[in-house]
Amino acid sequence: MKTELAQSFRRLEYRPPVYTFGQVELDIALDPARTIVKSKIEVLPGNSFEPGAPMVLVGQELEFVSLRINGEAHRRFELTPETLTIHSLPKEGAEKFTLEIISICVPEKNTSLMGLYVSNGNFFTQCEAEGFRKITYFLDRPDVMARYRVTLQAPEAQYPVLLSNGNLLKEEKLPNGWHSATWEDPFPKPSYLFALVAGKLECIEETITTSSGAKKLLQIWVEPHDLQKTRHAMDSLIASIHWDEKRFGLELDLERFMIVAVGDFNMGAMENKGLNIFNTKFVLAQPETATDADFANIESVVAHEYFHNWTGNRVTCQDWFQLSLKEGLTVFRDQEFSADQMGSESGRAVKRIEDVRLLRQLQFPEDAGPMAHPIRPDEYQEINNFYTVTVYEKGSEVVRMYQTLLGRDGFRKGMDLYFQRHDGQAVTCDDFLAAMADANGKDLSQFKNWYSQAGTPRVKVDGQYDAANKQYRLTLTQSCAPTPGQAEKKPFHIRLKVCLITAGNDQVEQLLELTESTQTWTFDHIEDRPVLSINRNFSAPVNIDFEQSEEDLLTLLSSDDDPFNRWEAGQKLAMQMILNNRLPDSALINAYREILLDPNLDPAFKELALTLPAESYLYEQCKSVDPQKIFAARISFRKELAKQLQLEWAALYQQNQTPGPFKSDAINSGKRALKNLALSMLLDADPKIWAPMARNQFQIADNMTDRYAALAALVMHGAKGAAECLEDFYKRFADDALVIDKWFALQSSRPPVEGLESTLNEVKRLREHPAFKLNNPNRARSVIHVFCANNPASFHQADGSGYAFWAESVLALDPINPQVAARLARALDRWRLFAEPYQSKMKAALEQVAACQTLSPDVKEVVSKALG
Ligand code: 0A1
């Protein structure tokens, strides 16, 4: 049997385009079964043009109809399933000519949700990264930037709304009940930013005035029944526009900015120029149907997509290896925006803790696993697999480090220079670094290692106090474990904020620059043995290897003035105890109690401080993971915390009620978070006593946060009344897809509970539920991904049943939607970290998937790298 070798793309093989495009005119007659796309393109020689060079266009799943050059039929071309190569170009291609192509695609058959597809009877597109080639033959690469004029035609009764990028030029009635709309985007853009939407949609709109005094029209388009759920997204959009003007001097450049929501979408949202397309999950919110987390996510995703208008669209990526250029930077911008929206310094700290927690739960495992890659990868087989937490979240940490080093003003200078140099261009991460360096007169050459090396650096800390000389000597040693293709690593430029905490002394923070493998710093005039607070506010995305005593950690937990490290000390204490199968001792309980009772601390901070490290994070601290042992140790630890502080939890539950009209702001959502943690702890302490209170909260709640939290507490504990409440919940919200996703997800995420049947059996039943749809990504994820990736104790069963379910699900999803399947495939990445019998059973499941002869390149890359 011949196994096909997968094709790899390499960063260093980049060549500028042979041809490039000027004006592009698209004429699209929309029909679900047969959409006719006519393109008329002005072609020019590109940067690596040579006379006589053929032009190679890409196209996928297209029916070719005709080709004309300068108005004449052209026959010198070759077609393959993925290319159209055109020979004998006029004047050997050296001068401008016009290309006209007609082709056909079938949106109703497109379940991959890339290119042009149908969702609930309406048309949508998704072109990033390489979806435009499913719409027409094209130079579908980000460094070909063209001006688009787009005419959409469709039957008016079915598709009254026709949208594309830019400004609306004209609308016309056509014969046979058809109509058309012509849109023009004044800014040159790569094909991945193209979008169209057509269907029965309605919008809310607002007109705002931006910094230059220009009036702009903002619209949010949704299905008519969702119109009343758009206010929060609109408020978030307006806040983002103002924030970008104030913080970065960046103004909205179009007369009109539209957001459209769609129920079938592979990712969160997409920044198409002037026509952002969003997963409904990140647009629609009302207090009765969306949780505080949903409100916060909507605010941040709306901001993220809007911020891309400058960081991504006005300045885009030369090639897909540079993805973090736009994504890392834009995540950093949205994190800063959300932090500012928290409205206080302590709120900013809460946001920082949440971001770091996510990074460590998801990105650190990725960086230690078979798919580890630098934020700028050097090789990929399928670019869709590289929309990763590394490119996004670690990318954002790298951007944040520029700001830590250069200060806010220096960072702003770098941004200004970046736009001054590169507006309208497709550039690289080196260009960004150069702008930061040049604007600030800094040598950032060692900083480049963050772009080229994968893996989370480890910093070993050795601190010695010399009482006789009143000196503290701090030795830091950095290392980074090998990652695929990178055995040896050069030292990183690591900036660590540190502080020596001594009794009665003011806490003075310093920034240490670790650039060598090992460095030592000596601090003088230290009167007493200090407690070291290191990597404050998580100034560098590294693992700190420091055997700090429990006594010192308790000091930090109770009195570090850096809220991040205060939280961190508590996490470390809990983690060490759980991993050693210990229960919280009285010192820790007392420290926790003090935090809970401290009137000066935000409820949101208290909630974070009392939430235990996730199982996935605990796994990463082990040499050989026994998931059931970790689960049991963590549960016992939590139960003890619940029991020992039962009185406090009960009081907090009462004190953190949020009566009055619902507000989704930081203060109120923090209170709800703490109150609902208290509720769940009380059920841990004694389900018999406290379940009635949860049932009551479930019944009387006027908002989804409280209703869902009460339901979750009941379900997670297998408490009395859980089944009835689940049923009630389903009936109340049966028409609301996003809420039904929550209903599915909650059941799939239940950990093992004594006396209840396995969650896997439950999940298999849910898969047969009439409302389950495998080809809707949100629904598939709410059942399958949640079970395989967010419910470790139910998933990792010694008999391998979870893994068999995983294999079956990956193979079922792959022919429908390779991107969604490939994300699911990542759930077994860390199989080598597990003890037996888990490890062998995971391997066998991976081999079962790998053996399938018809795998998509997406899944093939993931499983072959996992096994490799
Ligand atoms: N650029 C988008 C992410 C995105 C990438 C690929 C997609 O294809 C399905 C969709 C969205 C962002 O960063 O928000």
Ligand code: ZN
């Ligand atoms: Zn993005």
